[in-house]
């Protein structure tokens with residue numbers, strides 16, 4: 001009674017917030033999450049990638065019966081897992097046990113015949129489930145439970161933080177509430193896999209891999225989806241070589257540089273996404289950027305997507321962050337806490353500009369953790385020294401080698417997250433930004449090679465600064481907010497919960513009323529003079545030289 005048909009490319013959705021719902025449906029527990037710690041980054045990626053290839057996305061009619069849905073889809077083959085979510089309409093993600101089931105399903109699906117429009121007959125893995133007997137599934141049917149795919153609103157987070165017992169618990173709460181869910185991660189790999197199907201029309205051996213915060217363990221629900229079109233496997237370098245008098249090469253078009261080749265490829269794939277990919281809208285080709293990209297929005301998932309190509313170093317820095325995130329639970333908790341604080345303070349933004357990025361902030365947290373005594377995480381040079389032959393990685397003559405498995409010993413450092421957060425604010429509130437650069441390869445600050453206000457050395461392309469975009473005003477805003485927060489966090493009255501509902505601890509720093517940019521109530525303004533006086537006193541007595549107070553360079 002239910003029929004599937006591939007979704008026409010012009011079908012648009014307006015996104016709205018997902019509703020909360022019980023846990024993932026389907027069958028046995030995912031082994032991916034369980035074995036995370038024993039698998040390397042690339043093994044995990046390969047597993048997720050293969051899983052996404054066996055998965056489809058379905059737009060469902062309202063009031064769908066879960067039982068009938070499951071029964072109908074199972075007729076094409078065994079289902080490993082499925083879940084529903086809601087944006088504008090109800091969607092289902094279904095993972096089959098076998099890829100062939102999708103072939104079977106496709107052979108029974110049709111291109112819709114539309115009254116006033118015409119469907120482009122591109123057969124993707126994004127379908128519409130058509131209800132041929134609407135009366136059967138009408139009002140009386142309970143609706144399916146939908147899993148939320150959006151981030152918890154700030155006021156709800158603050159309420160949860162106010163109900164905790166310690167600042168450490170607050171930081172772990174932010175991490176737990178903000179991190180990507182298992183289902184959201186599946187959806188991200190599925191969208192990459194759907195984009196791969198488009199690119200594969202030209203480059204059958206290509207793959208599309210997520211990188212950045214979708215897979216580095218620092219992703220927050222709602223973060224963008226960075227994708228990498230990997231054409232490397234096409235070079236044939238790893239093909240078996242025939243011992244013979246001749247060898248064969250493909251005749252190819254030739255262009256002036258690798259950059260031009262990347263721009264041309266992305267331009268064509270961008271065009272195909274625009275013309276053929278159902279659910280992909282607002283395509284922008286940003287081909288003249290340092291790293292050329294195609295940006296678009298995937299409406300059914302609500303993901304803002306950035307597709308790049310020939311970007312192996314970014315993939316490697318993603319893996320590096322992933323490895324750091326697994327060394328000690330404090331790493332993720334502190335990064336999530338600092339990122340959340342920076343967003344509320346208006347230090348980071350969702351639009352590109354001269355502000356500090358999440359990537360730079362993460363580098364700053366990692367650097368601080370390397371500088372603790374004893375260090376909480378090793379330097380990149382130490383990770384390189386632990387590497388074995390199979391870990392060796394040179395990309396465009398840059399040494400990107402580091403250990404890829406769990407050979408890193410846990411740290412002896414026992415500092416609490418509260419202490420580390422305090423240290424973060426004090427360390428960067430007093431850092432000599434005008435003279436020094438941050439370098440996670442060495443775990444030591446170094447003299448800046450040039451005058452950018454904020455200099456964070458790129459760990460792999462060592463002559464580059466990852467925060468070159470940041471201007472003096474934005475750095476100043478960060479330093480001021482760090483000093484204010486260092487001061488606030490020291491106040492005894494804010495260190496303990498007062499009641500289950502009143503903001504305290506970290507919640508005070510995240511409360512819109514205490515943002516440096518936000519307006520303060522009259523009541524809070526009263527002790528401000530006292531607050532500023534102590535702040536200045538604490539700065540005067542600080543033994544470290546304050547680079548920022550010495551003025552911009």
Ligand code: GTP
Pocket residue numbers: 211212213214216219220223224226313314315317318357358359458465466467
């Ligand atoms: P959010 O998207 O803000 O959640 O974090 P993200 O880590 O995904 O950052 P972004 O989308 O800006 O960039 C994606 C990835 O590209 C990062 O994780 C890095 O691996 C890499 N990247 C971003 N900015 C830079 C940069 O300035 N220099 C270098 N070398 N790599 C960068």
Ligand code: MG
Pocket residue numbers: 212213214223224225226
């Ligand atoms: Mg990103």
